[in-house]
Amino acid sequence: xxxxxxxxxxxxxxxxxxxxxxxxxxxxxxxxxxxxxxxxxxxxxxxxxxxxxxxxxxxxxxxxxxxxxxxxxxxxxxxxxxxxxxxxxxxxxxxxxxxxxxxxxxxxxxxxxxxxxxxxxxxxxxxxxxxxxxxxxxxxxxxxxxxxxxxxxxxxxxxxxxxxxxxxxxxxxxx
Amino acid sequence: xxxxxxxxxxxxxxxxxxxxxxxxxxxxxxxxxxxxxxxxxxxxxxxxxxxxxxxxxxxxxxxxxxxxxxxxxxxxxxxxxxxxxxxxxxxxxxxxxxxxxxxxxxxxxxxxxxxxxxxxxxxxxxxxxxxxxxxxxxxxxxxxxxxxxxxxxxxxxxxxxxxxxxxxxxxxxxxx
Numbered sequence: 001x002x003x004x005x006x007x008x009x010x011x012x013x014x015x016x017x018x019x020x021x022x023x024x025x026x027x028x029x030x031x032x033x034x035x036x037x038x039x040x041x042x043x044x045x046x047x048x049x050x051x052x053x054x055x056x057x058x059x060x061x062x063x064x065x066x067x068x069x070x071x072x073x074x075x076x077x078x079x080x081x082x083x084x085x086x087x088x089x090x091x092x093x094x095x096x097x098x099x100x101x102x103x104x105x106x107x108x109x110x111x112x113x114x115x116x117x118x119x120x121x122x123x124x125x126x127x128x129x130x131x132x133x134x135x136x137x138x139x140x141x142x143x144x145x146x147x148x149x150x151x152x153x154x155x156x157x158x159x160x161x162x163x164x165x166x167x168x169x170x171x172x173x174x175x
Numbered sequence: 176x177x178x179x180x181x182x183x184x185x186x187x188x189x190x191x192x193x194x195x196x197x198x199x200x201x202x203x204x205x206x207x208x209x210x211x212x213x214x215x216x217x218x219x220x221x222x223x224x225x226x227x228x229x230x231x232x233x234x235x236x237x238x239x240x241x242x243x244x245x246x247x248x249x250x251x252x253x254x255x256x257x258x259x260x261x262x263x264x265x266x267x268x269x270x271x272x273x274x275x276x277x278x279x280x281x282x283x284x285x286x287x288x289x290x291x292x293x294x295x296x297x298x299x300x301x302x303x304x305x306x307x308x309x310x311x312x313x314x315x316x317x318x319x320x321x322x323x324x325x326x327x328x329x330x331x332x333x334x335x336x337x338x339x340x341x342x343x344x345x346x347x348x349x350x351x
Contacts, residue, residue: 057262088231168288
């Protein structure tokens with residue numbers, strides 16, 4: 001399979017298996033992209049995650065566009081983005097068609113059983129990102145500041161991220 | 176309402192889906208139900224439930240389901256395109272810029288600071304999830320076991336997801 005074929009396959013699977021929403025999908029993307037295909041290093045993956053947080057759109061689609069471009073240029077980014085939404089599109093499309101035959105009670109029950117699993121996915125992604133993102137004591141200070149802002153303020157999360165990033169920038173230039 | 180209107184509303188929603196997820200639901204309600212009256216509130220909630228049943232980003236699933244309800248296949252395709260376009264364009268521009276400027280000191284300094292910021296957000300999200308889940312002993316054991324397997328055996332999460340999905344389906348249809 002050529003590299004574009006692999007790109008399509010990987011992001012199709014990520015779209016198909018993206019249960020639980022939000023951060024739950026990070027562990028899956030990271031495994032495919034960093035460990036299996038080695039398209040990004042650990043650090044580059046965190047950078048893509050960071051970009052995804054401060055731009056519109058969900059992580060699965062954002063990472064597909066970014067990695068698609070890095071691996072296969074504009075064509076790669078288009079193919080990867082389409083692959084990442086193909087499975088959700090087909091599923092929602094057909095279920096809209098059959099809407100009244102779907103037993104949504106059973107579906108929600110299945111999803112509620114999946115919740116401990118998605119929680120474990122978030123924990124493992126957080127563990128890996130924590131290990132890779134904090135490389136020195138200055139990183140520890142920035143991390144604690146970020147955590148403090150999350151716990152103690154109601155500010156918009158973009159403002160929190162930018163405060164920590166700006167402080168990081170200053171520290172980076174001073175040391 | 177015509178297809179252009181549908182397209183532009185979802186472009187607008189796509190631009191505003193910063194941070195994503197459930198924070199965006201009031202925005203959908205405002206745009207689709209209150210301002211434009213394209214759907215009644217019950218229909219809106221029905222579609223929202225549907226959008227959450229399937230894998231994939233909720234904003235995207237919601238766009239496809241609303242598009243289908245209003246304009247059938249054409250509507251589903253147009254809404255999907257509209258909601259994805261803003262994130263596609265912004266990420267593409269950033270990717271082109273970053274791959275050229277990744278050695279720049281200002282760019283490197285920015286990422287140096289933002290990495291620990293993201294780690295902080297994620298640790299906080301674990302805490303938030305932890306608060307929301309009403310923990311029982313069996314749930315804690317599953318969470319602990321799966322986290323352990325994922326972290327130390329580096330097994331592809333795909334298999335964990337598929338096995339958990341299979342077990343949950345069997346549990347719902349044959350167990351209880």
